[in-house]
Amino acid sequence: MTVREFVDSATCYPGPTVRYRTEAVLRHQPPGIGMPRSITRYDKLLATFEELIAAISDVQEPMIAALCSSWESTKNGYEQAFRSGVTKSQIASGMEQGLRELPMLFHEIGGEHRARLLNVLHIAIAKNFPDFFKKDAALLASVVERNKIRNAREYYSVRHRIDELEGDESNIGERERLYKLVDQFES
Structure with missing residues (x-):
């Protein structure tokens, strides 16, 4: 029996619409079946930083080079923190703070790169978070x-x-x- 057949044959229970009943039934399916898992704040921030780092890695500025080169070790640090019991929410709070501090870091960089860096940051945030x-x-x-x-x-x-x-x-x-x-x- 497919998931859709299961949903269609499921006993109805009180609910405002069939869509809500269907979603409730699908929530009880094993991972990978039915509804996708929700995207966490951590996931959004990770995607934002990934896109930002990829977009600015060609900027010939020492602070940007240091930021880009430290990104992989930062992600490894997150993985170690998860293994030691730190939650995604706790890591996300720190990442959010870092995201807010980036414009101040970019402010210290010369005018020719600053506008591009701020624009790339804005685009990465708007797209991913x-x-x-x-x-x-x-x-x-x-x-x-x-x-x-x-x-x-x-x-x-x-x-x-x-x-x-x-x-x-x-x-x-x-x-x-x-x-x-x-x-x-x-x-």
């Missing part, structure tokens, strides 16, 4: 509304936005407000 921007936008909005940065996560979110605004003269007011928040937090 589009919710990253939504979460950051909501976090940034709450920080601006409160007019205070409370922790490192909020700080890096604000810094990331400042880096996005660099060179855009149409948003000078927003950038200045964000710089004031950063200055208050750092003092």
Whole structure:
């Protein structure tokens, strides 16, 4: 009996639609059958970093070369951490923080490469982890509304936005407000 035949012959139970009932039945199938497993935040971040590293590996800049060459050992470190009981969620938190810090690293690089690096970073995030921007936008909005940065996560979110605004003269007011928040937090 195929999975579809099993689903079609399954006894119906209360549920809003057949689709939901079908999904519930398929969830009880062995891995690889039926519905795909959900993509975790770790999976999205890993794909983002993989794409970013592949896209910037040709940049002739010492900091970028060091970043690219350390990526394989970083992934091996993640595997060792998993074996010792660290969860994907814990690793993802660190990866997310690293993703937020990259624009500041790129800021230290010469102008000719900086714009390309930021663009590649933005594309990799948008493709592999589009919710990253939504979460950051909501976090940034709450920080601006409160007019205070409370922790490192909020700080890096604000810094990331400042880096996005660099060179855009149409948003000078927003950038200045964000710089004031950063200055208050750092003092």
